Amino acid sequence: MINTTVYQIENKDYLLVDKIQDYFYFSNTEDDTDMMIRKIKNEDDSLFLPLDDESEYQKALSLFISKKIQ
């Protein structure tokens, strides 16, 4: 087993699947297919911000894939 962090966001529990730079990759603990990427500013993980646009979304996914296949 590995230990990972759980965050409660809008009354739902999300598993932190990974954290790369300021990006957080979440999966709902009750529903694997409910996923989201958020970012933080100034290392404050009490407020999760949306990604700016499609380009940032693709960048965040690219970072995730690159890390996994290293």
Add this chain to the structure above:
Amino acid sequence: MKEYSYDENYGKNFQIQVPDFVLNPDPDRRRELSENLRNNSISVKPVSSNKKGNRSVSFKNKLKHDLLWMGVGASLGSVVLAGVNYDNLKTYFEEQKITHEVLNEFFAHAIAPNRHTNIRYINGYSAPVTGDDGNVTYYYDSSAIGKKMSNLIANGVSEEEVIYSAYATMINTDSDVDDFYAAMNSAGLSSEKNAWALDHGYTDMNDPRFEKDAERKIVQRYYEKAYHKSQEMDEMLKVEYTDSFSEQQSIGGK
């Protein structure tokens, strides 16, 4: 009950539990999940959160999450994959799929038949016992599981692979850890918590290096086996072809 046999079954009978769309790409399903992820990530307002603390996740579940995320990412194609080595990505999927399948098979043959639901009785009716997290709790025949583990090791499967398979599929809650070490004891392996890991140069059983090493051995054994199968098949075809050729020569000669 089906006997668990390294030669005949192990690594052959797969029960795939990886989300379907990853292994059997369904363009509609992928599109739907990609759209959901995009909408959850971009078109939303900032949200505050509470860190609820740590949760233990089995290696098997972690693998599933990784595959799901990779599947969605890969489905976006060239834009996201620009700069990503495609061969490495293919290898990643292939190896994770093999690992997941082998774990599923280990679970089906070694764990599931020896895992029993804890039952309580209320007013004469039985009901499963649930833990704080709402999950059903189990008890294990750790002796039988240990026997399966030692059989596999005796048949040439590496200790890393066997122990990783048991650790990844047997433990869902912290209370299962005791059963895991009882199975280790029954298999004739170090039964003190983390002792085997420490003896083999890992920090503990959750050391990511252990996960990597075990997965590498799973994949290596899988390919070796596939190679032997392919050689056997080549030999069989060669014999059939030679026999058939000799027969034709013989007929032609008459």
